[in-house]
Amino acid sequence: MIDSYTDKKGLISMVLHAHLPFVRHPEYESFLEESWLFEALSETYLPLLRVFRSLEKDSVPFRMVMSISPTLASMLKDDFLQERYIAHLNKMLELAEKEVEFTKTNEPESHELALMYRELFARNLKDYTEVYDRNLIREFSYFHKKGNLELMTTTATHAFLPCFREYPEMIKAQILTAVESHDRIFGVMPDGLWLPECGYFPGLEEFIKPFGLRYFVSSSHGILYADDRPEYGVYGPLSCPNGVHVFGRDKASSRAVWSTEDGYPGNEVYRDFYRDIGFDRPRDYIDPYTNAGNRVNTGFKYYAITDKEDLGNKKFYDISVAEKQVLADAGDFVQKRVEQVEVLSGLMDRKPVILCPYDAELFGHWWFEGPRFIEEVFRGIAKTELVAATPLDYLEMYPHNQKATPAFSSWGDKGYGQVWIDGSNDWIYRHLHKVIERMMELVERYPDESGLKERALNQAAREVLLSQASDWPFIMKTGTTVPYAVKRVKTHIHNFNFIYDSLCRNVVKTEWLTKLEKRNNLFPGINYRMFGKEYL
Amino acid sequence: MTKERLQSLSYKSLLEIAERDHLAYDEGIEKEELIALVLDSLEEERLDRERLNNLAVRIEATKYNVSLDEEFDFSSAEEINLPERYNETKIMLMLREPTWGFVYWDLKFDTVKELENDPSFQGLFLRMVELPEAVYSKDDILDYFDIPVNLTDRRRYIKFPTEDSFYTIELFSIHNEEEKLIIRSNFIETSRNYILPSRNAEMNNSDELVRLSGFSSEFGAAVPVASYIKIPQRILPLDAEISEEDY
Numbered sequence: 001m002i003d004s005y006t007d008k009k010g011l012i013s014m015v016l017h018a019h020l021p022f023v024r025h026p027e028y029e030s031f032l033e034e035s036w037l038f039e040a041l042s043e044t045y046l047p048l049l050r051v052f053r054s055l056e057k058d059s060v061p062f063r064m065v066m067s068i069s070p071t072l073a074s075m076l077k078d079d080f081l082q083e084r085y086i087a088h089l090n091k092m093l094e095l096a097e098k099e100v101e102f103t104k105t106n107e108p109e110s111h112e113l114a115l116m117y118r119e120l121f122a123r124n125l126k127d128y129t130e131v132y133d134r135n136l137i138r139e140f141s142y143f144h145k146k147g148n149l150e151l152m153t154t155t156a157t158h159a160f161l162p163c164f165r166e167y168p169e170m171i172k173a174q175i176l177t178a179v180e181s182h183d184r185i186f187g188v189m190p191d192g193l194w195l196p197e198c199g200y201f202p203g204l205e206e207f208i209k210p211f212g213l214r215y216f217v218s219s220s221h222g223i224l225y226a227d228d229r230p231e232y233g234v235y236g237p238l239s240c241p242n243g244v245h246v247f248g249r250d251k252a253s254s255r256a257v258w259s260t261e262d263g264y265p266g267n268e269v270y271r272d273f274y275r276d277i278g279f280d281r282p283r284d285y286i287d288p289y290t291n292a293g294n295r296v297n298t299g300f301k302y303y304a305i306t307d308k309e310d311l312g313n314k315k316f317y318d319i320s321v322a323e324k325q326v327l328a329d330a331g332d333f334v335q336k337r338v339e340q341v342e343v344l345s346g347l348m349d350r351k352p353v354i355l356c357p358y359d360a361e362l363f364g365h366w367w368f369e370g371p372r373f374i375e376e377v378f379r380g381i382a383k384t385e386l387v388a389a390t391p392l393d394y395l396e397m398y399p400h401n402q403k404a405t406p407a408f409s410s411w412g413d414k415g416y417g418q419v420w421i422d423g424s425n426d427w428i429y430r431h432l433h434k435v436i437e438r439m440m441e442l443v444e445r446y447p448d449e450s451g452l453k454e455r456a457l458n459q460a461a462r463e464v465l466l467s468q469a470s471d472w473p474f475i476m477k478t479g480t481t482v483p484y485a486v487k488r489v490k491t492h493i494h495n496f497n498f499i500y501d502s503l504c505r506n507v508v509k510t511e512w513l514t515k516l517e518k519r520n521n522l523f524p525g526i527n528y529r530m531f532g533k534e535y536l
Numbered sequence: 537m538t539k540e541r542l543q544s545l546s547y548k549s550l551l552e553i554a555e556r557d558h559l560a561y562d563e564g565i566e567k568e569e570l571i572a573l574v575l576d577s578l579e580e581e582r583l584d585r586e587r588l589n590n591l592a593v594r595i596e597a598t599k600y601n602v603s604l605d606e607e608f609d610f611s612s613a614e615e616i617n618l619p620e621r622y623n624e625t626k627i628m629l630m631l632r633e634p635t636w637g638f639v640y641w642d643l644k645f646d647t648v649k650e651l652e653n654d655p656s657f658q659g660l661f662l663r664m665v666e667l668p669e670a671v672y673s674k675d676d677i678l679d680y681f682d683i684p685v686n687l688t689d690r691r692r693y694i695k696f697p698t699e700d701s702f703y704t705i706e707l708f709s710i711h712n713e714e715e716k717l718i719i720r721s722n723f724i725e726t727s728r729n730y731i732l733p734s735r736n737a738e739m740n741n742s743d744e745l746v747r748l749s750g751f752s753s754e755f756g757a758a759v760p761v762a763s764y765i766k767i768p769q770r771i772l773p774l775d776a777e778i779s780e781e782d783y
Contacts, residue, residue, distance in 0.1 A: 020599070033600075036599065036600060040599070162631065163630060166628065166722050201631075220749060220750060221729070221750070223749075224731050224749060224750050225727070225728050225729055225730065225731060225732075226732070228734065228735050228736075229731055229732050229733060229734040229735075229746065230742070230746065230749075231734070231736065231742050231745070232742075232745050233742070233745035233746045233747075233748055233749030233750070234749040234750075235745060235748075235749065248749070250749075251749070258595070273598060297601060343748065344745070344748065347741040347744055347745055347748075348741070359599070361599050362595065365598065365599065366595055366598050366599075402736075407728055407729070408631065408727035409727075414633065415633075416632060416634065416727070417630075417631065417632045418632060418633055421630060421632040421638045426640070426691065427691075429628070429630065429638075429640065430622075430628075430640050430642070430690075431618055433628060434622055471600070474596070474597075475597070475600055478596075478597040478600075479597075480597045480600045487616070490616040490618055493618055494616045494618065497618075497619075
């Protein structure tokens with residue numbers, strides 16, 4: 001791999017972090033929050049796989065990192081959610097047919113877009129059912145085996161680890177479960193760990209190393225404020241004292257994509273996220289397709305960003321204009337990285353690495369044209385003195401790096417724990433910490449159970465992990481679907497406490513436990529003993 | 537939550553929302569007035585959220601967007617009440633950012649009763665203690681300060697005076713002017729938010745590379761890393777640009 005880099009001036013490492021919390025509600029006929037997964041499938045994951053296929057077809061060399069969280073991977077593999085997604089796509093296709101008819105006579109300006117959505121949903125259905133046979137994991141694995149994708153994992157349920165630094169058993173359990181889940185689902189051990197929200201605290205690397213994980217990603221300031229000035233800034237990794245490497249995020253390339261003020265996605269010709277026919281069409285027209293009993297997003301969005309202040313004052317989206325813009329933006333992005341490397345390589349005694357980590361769902365879901373942007377970026381990189389590579393490629397070239405410990409940091413708003421420890425969500429930690437303590441107590445009390453008791457203890461461990469998802473405090477802070485997030489935290493804590501009390505009374509209700517196992521069915525290989533002090 | 541959605545709700549549900557949001561209304565308020573009241577409150581909430589959450593956070597939040605506004609959950613039948621207290625004496629200190637921490641604590645029921653019934657009891661306070669390492673030693677205390685708290689208090693945000701230092705927090709009761717330690721928390725090490733000088737004198741270009749990593753506007757980003765408010769974030773505030781001279 002690295003032999004082909006000799007004539008290249010620098011490495012660019014695209015890292016897409018794909019994550020959704022575990023949302024699965026077979027106890028309901030339909031469940032609104034399951035649409036988080038359906039939208040991400042339709043708008044991000046399937047389009048990204050099409051991008052990979054397109055690059056492969058044209059023999060464009062591309063190599064990047066994808067972190068697929070254990071909760072997302074579990075949902076992608078889940079038969080029940082697969083069925084529901086197909087049902088969702090069929091509903092969307094019905095709505096698309098209706099829209100094609102409706103716009104033909106009533107809204108000709110959006111007729112072409114209605115046709116586009118019909119084609120998009122039809123293609124998603126065909127790809128999902130016929131091309132991939134519902135198995136997106138196999139498709140990601142295919143590109144991993146081909147050498148295009150390096151697959152990372154993240155913690156089991158995407159817990160923001162700095163909030164649990166006093167509970168080493170919990171951090172160990174989160175990472176162990178993630179690594180085992182990754183191995184079981186992808187058939188390969190991961191080499192890198194995506195720290196949820198890039199949340200790092202000094203010493204965290206000690207939990208990472210025992211699992212054979214070689215690197216993680218940090219925010220820029222995590223590297224810059226390390227306990228020794230970083231020799232290469234963020235353009236080379238640091239080696240923590242125990243040998244685990246940390247790569248820092250490049251700010252310029254992050255800003256180019258993340259900022260809606262001066263970043264590419266904010267261009268007014270791109271499709272607007274917020275204006276959706278779910279809010280424009282009459283209720284009786286839209287209700288049969290949403291199952292929400294309320295106005296919700298449908299994914300049919302006909303407007304360009306244009307007026308950022310007034311949703312009602314937007315211009316219709318023009319596909320061809322947006323396509324021209326995405327080509328220009330991808331070209332600009334690549335050109336700026338070339339200029340960057342030109343300057344950096346004059347200052348360094350080795351090739352610089354520019355690490356560009358993003359949330360995967362940004363591309364497609366938020367920024368509709370994002371997957372095309374990624375495709376064009378790779379096509380562009382192939383024509384330059386840059387090479388698309390991964391942190392592992394870099395470590396193969398340069399195994400010895402400056403030793404230093406990064407600083408406490410995250411990539412969240414204001415750079416630390418402000419999002420996850422906030423007046424809106426800090427009430428959860430008293431409970432989350434308590435259930436960890438109780439889980440550890442259960443392991444001490446029942447070190448080697450089997451049968452029904454072991455099942456109950458394993459389910460207790462699942463509930464502990466599920467309660468810790470960083471998504472719930474994030475949602476409480478940002479104010480989207482807060483009641484659901486609150487209910488989820490409370491439900492997992494309640495489920496755990498119920499099992500804890502049942503075990504204390506030596507009465508485990510088999511029927512209740514079986515129902516819970518079927519509902520929260522992730523991590524089938526979980527071993528409750530991992531919460532023990534001496535485990536591993 | 538649209539006007540149309542509120543109109544579809546029963547008067548009783550609207551009253552529930554008003555109660556939940558602590559909205560003031562006159563008895564016998566008309567449904568339309570109640571809707572207007574809730575809508576105003578929702579709009580206020582939305583503007584608050586926009587003020588509090590920068591664009592990056594709002595973009596990330598779209599992952600969880602299903603509707604235009606927060607939806608109310610009316611499935612109160614499934615309301616889950618967690619224990620308010622765990623009948624334990626405990627104190628936990630968490631680092632939130634380089635100079636702010638969050639502390640929560642609790643006292644055993646019997647301890648609270650004892651204090652309430654003790655005629656010599658004058659109150660509680662938290663003592664924030666700074667030390668050179670994560671080991672408690674009375675002789676090594678660098679600094680401390682006290683914060684009075686009530687018996688009913690359970691949580692607090694506290695500012696740390698010094699970066700790159702160690703802190704623990706103690707809960708004391710006062711009896712006849714005498715302090716009595718109830719419990720001491722875990723230690724936390726406050727974080728630095730500045731760039732250290734190099735340990736290696738031969739880092740010829742490190743100044744320039746650090747500048748390019750955090751200060752340069754040459755490739756489309758310029759943000760000082762001198763204070764936590766202006767550190768690199770997902771979306772970098774435009775007003776954060778600084779001149780090369782400032783660097």
